Amino acid sequence: MSGDDATADLRGRVLWAPRAWVDGRWQASVRLAIDAQGRWAEIAPGVAVGPDALRLDGPALPGLVDAHSHAFQRAFAGLAERREGEHDDFWSWRDRMYGVALALTPQALRAVAAQLAVELLHGGYTQLCEFHYLHHEPDGSVHDDPLEMSWALADACADAGLGLTLLPVLYERAGFAQPTLRADQRRFATDAAQVRAMRDAVRAARRPLLDAGVAIHSLRAAAPASIARLVEDLGDGPIHIHVAEQTAEVDDCLHSTGLRPIEWLAAQRWLDARWQLVHATHATPAEIDAVAASGAGVVLCPATEANLGDGLPDLPRWLARGVPISVGSDSQVTRDWPSELRLLDYGQRLHLRQRNVSAAPAAGEPSTAARLFERVRVGGGAAAGQPRWGLEAGARADLLVVDGADAPLLGVPAANTLDALVFSSPGRPFRDVMVAGRWSLRGGRHPEEAAIAARFERAMRELWAVAD
Missing domain, CATH: 2.30.40.10 (Urease, subunit C, domain 1)
Structure with missing residues (x-):
């Protein structure tokens, strides 16, 4: 031009x-x-x-939605790719990541998040869903403005011209059998009332390109009664939750509740089109069917799930059952949607020893890229709380040339x-x-x-x- x-x-x-x-x-x-x-x-x-x-x-x-992000982890991308001991997995990575979380000031968070936002624009994303749990001072005390870290994220996205759906996170315990947080999780502590207040305050600010929903860190990190208080009469807007990312989490949930994580969620009869199940890597066919019946969506993060050794989702069944699908940059090891879609299908190719697993020629969708792109376009809009998304009348005027x-x-x-x-x-x-x-x-x-x-x-x- x-x-x-x-x-x-x-x-x-x-x-x-x-x-x-x-x-x-x-x-x-x-x-x-x-x-x-x-x-x-x-x-x-x-x-x-x-x-x-x-x-x-x-x-x-159309621009796509980055449906799952921890912006502060951009400061950690590429810096956890050495193994000094005999064992390295998600849990050891998480312990190292907490050290970064404890060191970030609001000013540093804004600088990191703004860089991320520019990179996401280059990567074809025009909206970010930020799963935000880095709330408090490094010693765990509350900022004079409880939303100071939230505003740092909002300012960063505004600096770059990227849309933001902020998702303050309910995070109150370290595990199913641990009623409180660990010392290195002290910046994350929230209860249901605080999360709802954060969401409402962000919405009340009426900033351009800024909206808010809520999130639950995981079933291990929030008591059932607290989740119920958060979602009761919540109204519109997205509800995100990490679920079934690691087999250890599934085993812990089975031991504590007698049910698998997605199975437990479905049994509560909370799930509906507002809910987004992040990762859902270790989901059984019956659980996928239950999610499909509920109208909830799933957020897959292929690059992060590969980086952390999480495993592979049952993508063919998620697709076949018509579950809304979106993708997220999560830990920021990859920051463009073409790479996420490529890895999404490549993982299935390696696992099944087939090509173009995500294509559906019998349904008139022979292009793997086109089928995945269209599913993620629609699913991403739902994940961000946008009733319309893409090149269609009434949707926000976002596009990629x-x-x-x-x-x-x-x-x-x-x-x-x-x-x-x-x-x-x-x-x-x-x-x-x-x-x-x-x-x-x-x-x-x-x-x-x-x-x-x-x-x-x-x-x-x-x-x-x-x-x-």
């Missing part, structure tokens, strides 16, 4: 794309009208470019653009990224990228001087 086309704020304007992902497929000559509030007023394929339209420089995709000159896409037939974007060599395929009718990235660059990176680098030096 050039000249008038480069305007940062396009609310109230009309765009035109040579191709765009509409109704689950590529369509040609698409007119996209943005209303004054930054939502799509009209999406019309098969329309010639008009004199009022700003022509996009490539195919347009694909850079056909990016090396993995050079010469690729138009029909295979999404296939190559996910399964060819990683690149930086998004030329421009729009959030709510405003450009957040233009020409592959963020206007504040250098300043945000400098603050992040400074925060990392200070953090690791302390953490070491």
Whole structure:
């Protein structure tokens, strides 16, 4: 784009794309009208470019939702990839991660989260669901403003131009048989009343691109009575929970309750379309069927689950049962959705020794990338509490302009653009990224990228001087 086309704020304007992902497929000559509030007023394929339209420089995709994130763990990405002893697993990684959590100030958290937000925009995400449990002072006392760390996250996303669904977390004990938190979990402590108050205060602020739901860390970290108090008469908005990520967690839940974690949740009859089950790696067919019947969704985090050695989900059954699916960057070892979708199917290929496991040719969906992308587009909107998501009237005006000159896409037939974007060599395929009718990235660059990176680098030096 050039000249008038480069305007940062396009609310109230009309765009035109040579191709765009509409109704689950590529369509040609698409007119996209943005209303004054930054939502799509009209999406019309098969329309010639008009004199009022700003022509996009490539195919347009919807931005996706990063449905599960711990932003502060961006400061730890790549720094836990050595094993000094005989054994290393999720639980030993978690102990090391707590040291980072204890060292972060609000200023450092904002610097880390802003860097993450810019990277997520480059990775094709336009909305972040932040599973937020890093609330208090390093000694465990409450900040003068209990939401100080929450505002640091909100400010960071605002700095970058990324949408945010903040999910304050209920976190009150260290395990099923441990009624209190460990000393190194002291910054996380909340009860149901505090979590609801945080959600309501964030919503009451009415900041642009900011919304809130609630989260429950896990069944091991919250008593059943506390979960019941949190979700009773909660109203609308998403409810997220870590569940069945590790086999040890499943075993502990069986020992304590007589039921597996997802089985226990389903038995409470709480699950509905607001609920998002994060990881759900070790789910039985009966549990998947129960989730499908409830309308709840599942959030898969393939890169983090691989990094932590969690295991592989039963993806074919989640897909076959029509459960809403989304993906999340979680521990931030990967920060783009093409990598997550690629690893999602590659894990199944290695496990089943088949190719294109996620494709469904009998249902008219022969493209693995297209089927996964469309399922994640819809599921991600639900995870973020957005009733409409994508290139459709009424949804927020978010889009990605694909850079056909990016090396993995050079010469690729138009029909295979999404296939190559996910399964060819990683690149930086998004030329421009729009959030709510405003450009957040233009020409592959963020206007504040250098300043945000400098603050992040400074925060990392200070953090690791302390953490070491």
